[in-house]
Amino acid sequence: MKQAWAVSVLDKELFVLPSSNSTQLNVYDAADYTSHGFINIPITSNNFVDMTACGFYHCLYLADSKQRWTNENTRVVRLQLLPSKLNEWKVDDTINAVSVTSAHYLLALCGAVSEKLNLFTTDGVLHMTVELQPDLMSVNSAMELMPGKFVVAHGKESRDLHRVCVVNRKGKVLRTYGRFQGSYRTLLSYPTDVAIDKDGFVYVVEEKCNRLIVLTSELDSVQCISDVLPVDDNWSCRGLKIDKDLRRIYVRSEVSSRRHRSESCVTILEM
Numbered sequence: 001m002k003q004a005w006a007v008s009v010l011d012k013e014l015f016v017l018p019s020s021n022s023t024q025l026n027v028y029d030a031a032d033y034t035s036h037g038f039i040n041i042p043i044t045s046n047n048f049v050d051m052t053a054c055g056f057y058h059c060l061y062l063a064d065s066k067q068r069w070t071n072e073n074t075r076v077v078r079l080q081l082l083p084s085k086l087n088e089w090k091v092d093d094t095i096n097a098v099s100v101t102s103a104h105y106l107l108a109l110c111g112a113v114s115e116k117l118n119l120f121t122t123d124g125v126l127h128m129t130v131e132l133q134p135d136l137m138s139v140n141s142a143m144e145l146m147p148g149k150f151v152v153a154h155g156k157e158s159r160d161l162h163r164v165c166v167v168n169r170k171g172k173v174l175r176t177y178g179r180f181q182g183s184y185r186t187l188l189s190y191p192t193d194v195a196i197d198k199d200g201f202v203y204v205v206e207e208k209c210n211r212l213i214v215l216t217s218e219l220d221s222v223q224c225i226s227d228v229l230p231v232d233d234n235w236s237c238r239g240l241k242i243d244k245d246l247r248r249i250y251v252r253s254e255v256s257s258r259r260h261r262s263e264s265c266v267t268i269l270e271m
Contacts, residue, residue: 003018003019003263003264003265004016004017004018004252004264004265004266005017005018005019005020005022005048005252005264006048006050006051006062006239006252007051007241007250007252007266008051008052008053008060008241009030009053009241009243009245009246010053010054010055010058010060010081011055011058011081012029012030012031012245013027013028013029013030013036014027014028014029014030014033014243015027015039015051015053015060016028016266017048017051017062019264020046020047020048020049021046021047021048022041022046022048023040023041023042023043023046024038024039024040024041025038025039025041025060025079026038027039030243030246031246039079039081041062041077041079041086042086043064043077043088046064047064047065048062048063048064048065049063049064049065049095049096049097050062050063050095050096050097050098050239051063051098052098052099052100052106053100054100054104054106054122056104057080057104057122058080058081058082059078059079059080059081059122060078060079060081061076061077061078061079061098061100061106062076062077062079063076063077063095063097063098063108064076064077064088065094065095065096074090074091074092074093074094074095075088075089075090075091076088076089076091076095076098076106076108076120076124078122078124089120089123089124091108091110091118093110093111093112093118094110094111094112095108095109095110096109096110096111096115096139096140096141097109097140097141097142097193099142099143099144101119101144101147102144102146102147103147104122105119105120105121105127105128106119106120106121106122107119107142107143107144107150108120109139109141109142109152111139115132115136115139115154116129116130116131116132116171117129117130117132117142117150117152118130128169130150130167130169130170130171131170131171132152132167132171133167133171133172133173135161135173136152136154136165136167136173137154137155137160137161138154138155138156138157138160139152139153139154140153140154140155140156140190140191140192140193141153141191141192141193141194141240142194143194143195143196144196145166145196145200145202145217146200146217148168148169149166149167149168149169149174150166150167150168150169151164151165151166151194151196151202152164152165152167152194153165153188153191153192153193153194153204154191155178155181155188155189155190155191156190158181160181161178161179161180162178162179162180162181162182162187162188162189162190162191163176163177163178163179163188163191164176164177164178164188164191164194164202164204164215164219165177166219175218175219176219177204177213177215177219177221178191183208183209185221185224186221188204188206188209188213189206189207189208189209190206190207190208190209191204191205191206191207191213192205192206192207192238192239192240193205193238193239193240194240195240195241195242195249196242197242197244197247197271198244200216200217201214201215201216201217201222202214202215202216202217202219203215203240203242203249204240205228205239205240205251207238210226210227210228211224211225211226211227211228212224212225212228212240212249212251212269213225225269228251228267228269238252238253238254238264239251239252240252242271247270247271248268248269248270248271249268249269249270249271250266250267250268250269251266251267251268251269252264252265252266253265253266253267
């Protein structure tokens with residue numbers, strides 16, 4: 001699926017954000033990808049970094065992390081679908097990724113230097129903050145594993161640890177997978193994103209190795225899927241979403257070169 005910066009599935013529909021500054025969402029049938037039209041996003045000066053869906057409130061959350069380049073506040077845009085309604089709230093921090101917890105809170109991975117997890121109500125009220133340990137440097141993604149426990153993926157530079165970790169609500173690391181950067185099966189190289197299926201299995205996509213690692217909830221290795229991206233050395237893994245009902249995995253990738261100028265796409269895998 002070409003021109004896909006972020007995807008989310010809600011009520012058997014697939015929502016596709018074509019680019020980080022797009023002013024519309026393309027809507028498809030999640031089963032056969034027939035077009036259902038589009039939704040306008042009446043907001044300017046966007047820099048959307050991630051998108052997630054909440055079935056309980058029947059809404060989409062888009063993280064607009066403008067603070068990376070300007071002094072303006074980061075914000076969360078909430079698109080309620082039925083009835084149609086849009087509202088937003090400001091966040092006094094950089095947002096790197098968003099997901100939804102089992103209690104229907106918005107989980108935002110925040111922090112330009114020292115990372116933390118902020119849980120917001122659907123109206124933007126801060127419910128809880130999880131301060132992460134200092135050795136969890138360069139955190140790329142976070143999701144709730146179960147109530148009170150979260151999975152985080154971290155590591156961007158060669159000096160970093162490249163791991164997937166389970167942390168509790170106090171930020172203490174309980175379990176880890178990976179260590180130093182590497183391409184061996186028990187090591188990771190820039191684990192960009194994580195996702196969790198309805199059986200509790202943890203999926204990890206790697207930007208540098210073009211592969212998808214499947215772990216148990218205890219972070220034991222189950223499977224390693226290679227070559228999940230287009231056959232082009234310039235493509236890199238950037239995002240991961242799971243359709244738990246249709247058992248599909250959406251791997252977002254991005255390429256930036258002289259031949260391809262900041263192009264993105266989504267590869268669809270059957271679980």
